[in-house]
Amino acid sequence: MPRRRRPPRPGALADLSPTRILSQIIVLQLAYYACAAILIIFTALVAGREIDTDLLLSWRSLRGDTTVGWTLGLVWVLNSLVAVVFILLLIARSKLVLDFALTIHFIHLVVTSLYSHSLPTNLFWWALQICSATLMTSLGVWACQWRELRPISFGGKSTTANGSAATAGPADDEAVGHTRGRGRGRGRDGAGEYEMVGMSAREENV
Structure with a gap:
């Protein structure tokens, strides 16, 4: 064969x-x-x-x-x-x-x-x-x-040398003031506050 x-x-x-x-x-x-x-x-x-x-x-x-x-x-x-x-x-x-x-x-x-x-x-x-x-x-x-070896960009996102994607544009400006994890912050429209509350172990398993 x-x-x-x-x-x-x-x-x-x-x-x-x-x-x-x-x-x-x-x-x-x-x-x-x-x-x-x-x-x-x-x-x-x-x-x-x-x-x-x-x-x-x-x-x-x-x-x-x-x-x-x-x-x-x-x-x-x-x-x-x-x-x-x-x-x-x-x-x-x-x-x-x-x-x-x-x-x-x-x-x-x-x-x-x-x-x-x-x-x-x-x-x-x-x-x-x-x-x-x-x-x-x-x-x-x-x-x-x-x-x-130059990084390839797709739709405004450029891939850096370590494989992470970086996005440039108005979204970065809007993200200023946001907090990650548990804490307090303001909405994107600037009106009102919100508080991020951690999920309990039972809710996480659902």
Whole structure:
């Protein structure tokens, strides 16, 4: 008798569908390059350097013995920080951050190699990619976990970290002046007093 397979959890097929994953990869990669292009163009204009596609796609521009190389390195690190925001908005799942971060850098390796007609041989470029992937993964996981662990509010009630529900609104103002347990207090309308009397043991058992 064949074993019965466990039914997938709700939303599992949609989250793991190849079409959705491919679209997320394309959008993330385009956003990664668009943000890098904006940062590089701005830096080149400020430094008075001619804008060239080599600054974006060539690994030969990233060198540790020139000022331009270090400047581009800082720009790519900053671009990794901005990419964390894209991951948080598009992925929002901490267990998928590592896969998407490595995919972004792998595609960048392929694009850079095709543009430069050779694999990167500069150690500075490889060190920068490792630092960028590590930074993107660690901050991306932290940001997604922070979003996943945020309290969920239903109808004006927010659930706190210890599981208690807090209600904000006019009801809190009306509850001011009420007493709990045995004692005296005033009605909600402010007119008249009432006294809470404890129930006897016999009445409690009824």
